[in-house]
Amino acid sequence: MTETLVRPGPRRRDAEATRAAILKAAKKQFARVGYDCTLRDIAGEAGADVALVKRYFGGKEALFVEALKDSFRANEQLDWDPASFAGEMAEMLAGTPHADEARTQRFQFLLRAATSPATAPMLNALVQERLLVPIRNWLGGEDAEARARVLAGVYIGFLVERLIRGEALEGREREVFVERVTAVFNALIAEA
Amino acid sequence: MTETLVRPGPRRRDAEATRAAILKAAKKQFARVGYDCTLRDIAGEAGADVALVKRYFGGKEALFVEALKDSFRANEQLDWDPASFAGEMAEMLAGTPHADEARTQRFQFLLRAATSPATAPMLNALVQERLLVPIRNWLGGEDAEARARVLAGVYIGFLVERLIRGEALEGREREVFVERVTAVFNALIAEA
DNA sequence: ACGCTATGTCAACCGCGGTTGACTTAGCTT
DNA sequence: AAGCTAAGTCAACCGCGGTTGACATAGCGT
Numbered sequence: 530m531t532e533t534l535v536r537p538g539p540r541r542r543d544a545e546a547t548r549a550a551i552l553k554a555a556k557k558q559f560a561r562v563g564y565d566c567t568l569r570d571i572a573g574e575a576g577a578d579v580a581l582v583k584r585y586f587g588g589k590e591a592l593f594v595e596a597l598k599d600s601f602r603a604n605e606q607l608d609w610d611p612a613s614f615a616g617e618m619a620e621m622l623a624g625t626p627h628a629d630e631a632r633t634q635r636f637q638f639l640l641r642a643a644t645s646p647a648t649a650p651m652l653n654a655l656v657q658e659r660l661l662v663p664i665r666n667w668l669g670g671e672d673a674e675a676r677a678r679v680l681a682g683v684y685i686g687f688l689v690e691r692l693i694r695g696e697a698l699e700g701r702e703r704e705v706f707v708e709r710v711t712a713v714f715n716a717l718i719a720e721a
Numbered sequence: 722m723t724e725t726l727v728r729p730g731p732r733r734r735d736a737e738a739t740r741a742a743i744l745k746a747a748k749k750q751f752a753r754v755g756y757d758c759t760l761r762d763i764a765g766e767a768g769a770d771v772a773l774v775k776r777y778f779g780g781k782e783a784l785f786v787e788a789l790k791d792s793f794r795a796n797e798q799l800d801w802d803p804a805s806f807a808g809e810m811a812e813m814l815a816g817t818p819h820a821d822e823a824r825t826q827r828f829q830f831l832l833r834a835a836t837s838p839a840t841a842p843m844l845n846a847l848v849q850e851r852l853l854v855p856i857r858n859w860l861g862g863e864d865a866e867a868r869a870r871v872l873a874g875v876y877i878g879f880l881v882e883r884l885i886r887g888e889a890l891e892g893r894e895r896e897v898f899v900e901r902v903t904a905v906f907n908a909l910i911a912e913a
Numbered sequence: 914a915c916g917c918t919a920t921g922t923c924a925a926c927c928g929c930g931g932t933t934g935a936c937t938t939a940g941c942t943t
Numbered sequence: 944a945a946g947c948t949a950a951g952t953c954a955a956c957c958g959c960g961g962t963t964g965a966c967a968t969a970g971c972g973t
Contacts, residue, residue, distance in 0.1 A: 541920095541921090541969070541970095542919075542920045542921070542968085542969055542970070543920085544919075544920065544921095547920080547921085563836065563837065565757070565837070567959085567960060567961085568960075568961065568962095569959095569960070569961090577921080578921060578922055578923080579960090579961080579962090580921080580922075580923085580962085580963080580964090581920085581921070581922095582961090582962095583961085583962065583963075584920085584921090588961075588962080589960095589961065589962095622874075640836060640881070641836055643881055643884060643885045644755070644832055644833060644836040644837075644881065644884070645755065645757075645836075647757070649884070649885070652885060653885065653886075653887060656885050672893070672894070672897040674894055674897075675890070675893075675894045675895075675896075675897035675898040675901065676897065676901060678882060678886070678890075678894075678898055679879075679898060679901045679902055679905070681882060682814075682875075682878045682879040682881065682882030682883075682902075683874075683875050683878050683879070683905065684878065685878045685881045685882060686874045686875045686876065686877045686878015686879065686880075686881065687874045687875070687878065688878075689832065689835055689836070689874065689877045689878065689881065690870060690873060690874030690877060691874075692835055692836065692841070693835045693841075693844060693845065693848050694845075694870070695845060698867070698870075701864070701867075702864070702866055702867045702870075703867075704867075705864040705866075705867035705868065706867040706870055706871060709867065709868060709871045709909065710871055712908065713871070713875065713905055713908065713909070716904065716905065716908065717901065717905070733939070733940090733950090733951095734938090734939055734940070734949075734950045734951070735950085736949075736950065736951095739950080739951085759929085759930060759931085760930075760931065760932095761929095761930070761931090769951080770951060770952055770953080771930090771931080771932090772932085772933080772934090772951080772952075772953080773950085773951070773952095774931090774932095775931085775932065775933075776950085776951090780931080780932080781930095781931065781932095
């Protein structure tokens with residue numbers, strides 16, 4: 530945090546830092562609110578001026594694409610453990626949405642993008658590259674293509690369900706939910 | 722010019738018919754485009770004036786709620802055949818989205834509503850009443866509550882996947898997809 | 914120290930779209 | 944036929960929000 534000792538604190542004019550701040554805020558807002566969020570909100574959260582969005586990214590749409598790409602850059606190779614994947618996922622899905630959780634944010638972002646007519650067109654290629662291909666590689670084996678599609682669909686569906694549900698499940702309902710979801714995921718991971 | 726008939730055909734001023742036309746167009750547009758669609762578009766498609774939306778519904782938000790309720794009115798009791806449900810669904814999901822297909826339209830509507838921050842709040846109760854309860858009753862048996870949640874989530878997920886995918890699957894990929902999806906649905910329908 | 918340029922600020926601009934109210938007219942009543 | 948009311952039309956209003964360009968200034972090179 531305090532690594533700028535010799536230098537006179539963080540430069541108050543740092544294009545790169547500002548750009549990064551805007552991008553970060555954009556990822557957060559696009560994930561939380563969707564494409565309808567305002568540039569003024571994004572800029573405000575980044576502590577920057579609206580006009581800089583235009584300067585650094587060209588416009589709202591370009592910022593969105595950039596944010597989307599950046600959001601899924603970390604997703605290129607999956608590091609999930611096949612043995613525990615299903616259970617962890619189910620537990621996560623049974624709970625409440627955490628906006629700060631990186632993975633959730635990424636996929637909410639994807640979801641917003643997919644369901645917004647303004648952004649859906651720019652998505653197809655990216656989904657292929659950043660979601661289906663990694664899942665396919667992670668799955669491996671026969672017919673990984675189609676199996677990846679099914680897995681991705683199920684995954685997205687549970688995210689939507691949680692989005693609609695809003696609150697965490699409890700008691701026996703939670704147990705049953707986790708158990709069933711785990712079973713679904715495990716069945717989909719299995720090769721045949 | 723030459724329509725001096727005795728009966729002037731359908732009344733040119735029919736509040737009820739106009740209202741119905743607007744509602745129908747609204748359901749279509751909200752499902753296809755989402756909440757961002759314009760009232761001018763809706764009114765245009767209905768052959769009515771924008772101002773009539775205000776007169777008959779009060780405003781855009783009220784129209785949306787009305788359209789959403791109306792859209793799911795027909796969904797209160799499900800009549801799917803448990804034996805063929807999974808397979809039919811999987812076949813449908815492997816194909817392309819048809820905007821005119823009633824069931825698809827309803828769920829796209831739901832999806833748009835769920836993922837739009839402007840409308841998500843008005844959705845929770847409706848989903849309970851018009852989606853989860855019917856599915857739960859249809860499923861029956863032990864823990865129908867939690868199982869309905871899982872089924873609904875998976876269902877929605879596949880609809881999103883198809884939305885993103887855009888085009889129909891073919892060949893072996895389609896076969897595998899259909900087979901896996903069918904298996905998932907059947908597993909979720911089964912009581913234990 | 915002086916200026917140059919990249920960085921950041923500010924205030925408009927402009928179209929879009931929901932809303933509003935005044936106006937026109939069809940269709941019924943008397 | 945005259946008039947009244949509901950149904951429909953029209954044009955303007957207004958805020959929102961993305962965009963734009965003019966302006967201010969920090970920080971570096973000379």
